[in-house]
Amino acid sequence: MNVKRKIISCSISALVTMVTLPAFADCSALPDFSQLRSALSGAITPAAGANGGLGFHMWGTLVANDGTVCAVAFSGSQGTSQWLGSRVISAQKANTANDFSVGHNATPSGSLFPTGLALSTANLFTAVQPGGSLYGLQHSNPVDTAVAYGNRPAFSGNGISTANFNPGPSSGSSFGTPNDPMVGQRVGGVNVFGGGLALYRNGAKVGGVGVSGDTSCTDHMVAWRVRNALGLDQLQGVKGVADAAHPDNIIFDITANADGTGGTGQAPNGQGGVGHSAGGFGHPKCLNNPSDAAVAGLPPVK
Secondary structure, eight states, X not given: OHHHHHHHHHHHHHHHHHXXXXXXXXXXXXXXHHHHHXXXXXHHSOSSSOOOTTOOOOEEEEEETTSBXXXXXXXXXXXXXXXXXXXXXXXXXXXXXXXXXXXXXXXXTTOSOTTOBOOOGGGGTGGGSTTSTTTTGGGSSOOOHHHHHTOOOOOBTTBOOGGGGSOXXXXXXXXXXXXXXXXXXXXXXXXXXXXXXEEEETTEEEEEEEEESSOHHHHHHHHHHHHHHTTOBOOTTOBOSSOTTSTTOOOOOEEOOTTSOOOOTTOTTOOOSOOEESSSOOOOOOTXXXXXXXXXXXXXXX
């Protein structure tokens, strides 16, 4: 009996140590909550160019290089001014772009991308469709819902985990504030449509930004402007799958299949379906799609 008590005591001590250790990521290397909120609000209605879409308010999330959430904000007057479901989606997008992009000195000698590779979430759409080289990627690395919503499981006869020591459950009023339950935690998640971009400083990847709350095509446009406003688009030669000035830009090259199916994306009264992406990194067009000129006219990376 004494042995059992000692084992339980040691387990609890180990868990307490785990949850009290400082986070690995340094969020001080990224913009803070107020800077994110300001950039997000300013990006919805740009001074030049059109974002397209529905003209809705947005959620934005910043994650550090190890996926730790550093800030969550919204552009509206309150949390319910934008789609509630888009809060976690914005975190998924930030996590995905950070997870599947690399910067300078991150690839081995002889790599096809010796200076690094930046992939936006928009660039992943085609490859994850049935038959694609990354089919199933969107089901990997699932969101930790306890982190996403600040829920805390009750103690039970099945044992304890670090989640038992997390404060919670959180009030919905904390969502999108400096006290959002995701902040300081790694929420995970993979998202494969527009709105997520890796963040770069002097060519080194320092995290990711995710935006959600409108069409996925517009989310990408807003995320791009947010990254630019925060000054974290310093790719400095990091390559992508789009043009050199916009390496991880959204690509609208999906056309109908040879049999005439697909290729219309989300256009009203369209056939739907995926269609064929000439370059393999295409994204379907959306309702009130941003014009080609607006997409090409996004601020070039530095």
